[in-house]
Each structure stands twice: as C-alpha cells, then as structure tokens.
C-alpha cells in the first residue's frame with residue numbers, strides 16, 4: 001500500500017517542523033520538500049514590489065510531480081536513494097501489504113492541478129497575520145527578506161493562493177498552527193493512523 005500525504009500551509013506555519021516529526025515516527029516514510037524545487041536566483045534580494053517569489057512559476061512543479069511519480073513507481077528504491085531505511089520484507093510478505101508513505105510538504109501544494117490527484121490526505125496549516133510576520137522576521141532564508149516584502153508580496157500572495165486553493169476540489173483538513181508543536185503532531189499522527197494505517 002502506498003499513501004501520499006500533503007502538508008501544505010502558510011510560510012512559517014510549521015510545515016517542516018511537523019513533517020520532520022512525522023518522518024521520524026512513521027516507518028517507510030519519505031519526504032519531498034517543495035522548497036527544493038525553487039528555480040529562482042536567490043543571489044538577488046527580492047524587490048517587494050516586483051517580486052515573483054511566492055508564485056507557482058517560481059517553482060519547477062513538473063519536476064516535483066516527476067519526483068512524486070518516481071516514488072510511486074518504486075518507493076523502496078526511492079527510500080534507499082534518499083537515505084531512508086525501509087523495514088525488511090520477509091520472503092513470506094506480500095509486497096502489496098507493506099505500507100509506504102510519502103509526505104509532500106510546501107507552501108503551494110494545492111495550487112498546481114497535476115499534483116492534486118496524488119494526495120490521499122491534504123493538511124493545511126494556518127496562522128494569523130501577526131504571528132506569521134513575527135515568525136518570518138526571525139527566519140534565516142538564503143537571502144533575507146528586504147523591508148516591505150512581507151506586506152507587499154508574501155502575505156497578499158498567501159491570501160490569493162489560499163482563496164484559489166479552496167476551489168481545488170480536495171478535502172483539505174485545516175490545522176491551527178497556533179497550537180503547540182506537540183498538539184499539532186499528535187493530531188496529525190492520530191489522524192493518519194485512524195484513517196490510513198488502520199485500514200489494513
């Protein structure tokens with residue numbers, strides 16, 4: 001069995017934090033980080049007024065989809081090539097009975113149609129404006145945000161994409177990013193167990 005879980009959400013909502021805890025706790029679990037598919041030149045500081053950083057065209061989404069397809073084709077090979085240990089299958093095991101999970105994590109997961117069909121679960125972390133601005137102001141990106149980027153580009157783009165996403169047709173499960181890291185992790189871990197892993 002193969003399941004793909006989306007952890008989407010606002011920048012600095014806690015996607016990476018949650019993902020890192022889940023991959024440690026779940027066996028045979030690989031991850032794809034959308035941030036690894038940026039095709040933007042990060043040596044130039046973004047201009048708050050002409051910035052095109054937080055948009056889908058800043059990302060190589062085709063490559064993201066191909067990476068997901070690579071995992072679907074052979075999760076064991078994918079795991080090995082990404083340094084993830086897989087539980088050894090015995091000769092008696094039916095290969096289909098082994099569970100493999102892929103987490104796809106990123107801020108624009110549900111805004112690219114060709115990716116949508118792959119998700120078995122679609123989580124989305126939200127935090128309010130003030131908290132997001134505060135967390136982003138202390139985050140160390142390759143190129144620091146220039147003054148005005150958050151209000152001029154990052155937050156308006158988030159609102160636009162979130163609005164667009166609501167019509168994507170997926171049953172999105174919203175997570176309150178103001179809860180503690182433990183609370184969010186426990187909520188998602190239990191939900192994954194109850195809805196996916198206990199199906200077997």
Ligand SMILES: Nc1ncnc2c1ncn2[C@@H]1O[C@H](COP(=O)(O)OP(=O)(O)O)[C@@H](O)[C@H]1O
Nearest residue numbers: 010011012013014015016017135177179180181
């Ligand atoms: N539930 C939480 N409560 C408070 N701070 C959090 C929580 N989750 C994450 N953080 C903090 O917010 C910042 C961004 O977290 P991160 O997981 O990198 O977010 P994202 O991947 O969504 O951009 C980090 O400093 C992290 O420690």
Ligand SMILES: NC(=O)c1ccc[n+]([C@@H]2O[C@H](COP(=O)(O)O)[C@@H](O)[C@H]2O)c1
Nearest residue numbers: 010011012035042053054107141142143
């Ligand atoms: N300035 C940089 O070096 C840089 C690099 C990669 C992503 N980003 C930002 O990261 C955000 C998405 O990633 P997070 O959801 O992990 O914050 C986007 O808002 C984008 O602006 C910035």
